Amino acid sequence: MHDVRVAVAFHSGYGHTARQAEAVARGAASTSGARSSLHDVTTPDGALWAALDSADAIVFGTPTYMGGGSAVFQGFAEATAPVWQERRWQGKLAAGFTNSAGTNGNKDTALSALAVFAAQHGMIWVPLGLAPGGEYSSRGSRADLNRLAGFTGAMAQSPSDLGPDQAPDGSDLRTAEHLGAQVAQAAVRFEHGRRAVAA
Template sequence: MSVPISVVIAHHSGYGHTARQAAAVAAGVDSVPGARADLRDVATLDTELWEALESAEAIIFGSPTYLGSTSAVFQQFAEASGRVWAEQGWQGKLAAGFTNSAGLNGNKDNALLSMAVLAAQHGMNWVSLGLLPGWLYTSTGSTEDLNRLGGFVGAMAQSASDLSAEQAPGDSDLRTARHLGQRVARTALQFVHGRAAASLAVTA
């Protein structure tokens, strides 16, 4: 395939921590030959954003978890996608999600599940994190394990409230985000090749 498929990372970051997580997701996408990451800040709802989302093979949603939910800025983007929903413009695309909060738990699952519901209403196919839980899953676990926060729906990160975006999230959480980007990119490539094969079978 000569033209790389596009994987858009549609995210909002309030203080820079989730933006750092988004960059790690993008690095994971870009590490897969045949895929290209496109970082988009959903705080700007312009034509370029909607066009990028329309042409993407997969969309990875990202938001900080504030008070147990996605940020108001991300929710504004979700609601603005209603016109796309009406035309089912994202039907069949892949979707995934990531989130960050100051608390170790912080009800991050609730934010991820709201992204999954958004994707489902758009007729998208959700890609999970695909990792066993790390750290406290076994007595020999380490805070350096992948998926140390034990998420399944998407990639989770934690950034202590008194640390800057240059200091947090930590390496484990960033590597987990990178894994998510790789997983989505590889799955998207499988989808593209599968559709091509199916098309050839129909015309044969």
């Protein structure tokens, strides 16, 4: 069986969400039978569409700006209208991640928009799949996986005065790696199932 392909399609205005995207790609590539690729969606071109069309799973990522996805990511989303029309991503797996300055910052709204975007394309959404960490329990810590207690996708927080060399922090990047691995494992299982059904 060929390696499944997990494409990470993201925008990052100042580099923080790009670090989260790299962590997602790392997590996907660490999965046996999977490889990953990173795609900045700022300027959609033929190479981007070819890469996303050939992927088994696409993980979408955007910073949270003004309580939603960034305008650049939304521009990319709108540029997928021909893909939507032709149902080219129908049945692929999808997942999402976002990063913002606030601990909450309305990240959930951005993640929900990514899930709706994937649903419009007929994609199958893979959630983060981690129990909540951090302050969810009095014994939790900042270093926990999923310290921001998201379920729809991976969340990260970058203090507004720290550069991308310092934020997001290690636990959020490990959470992003987990999302990449979770999607890659699901894609491997899907590919095995597809082959079994076709045989």
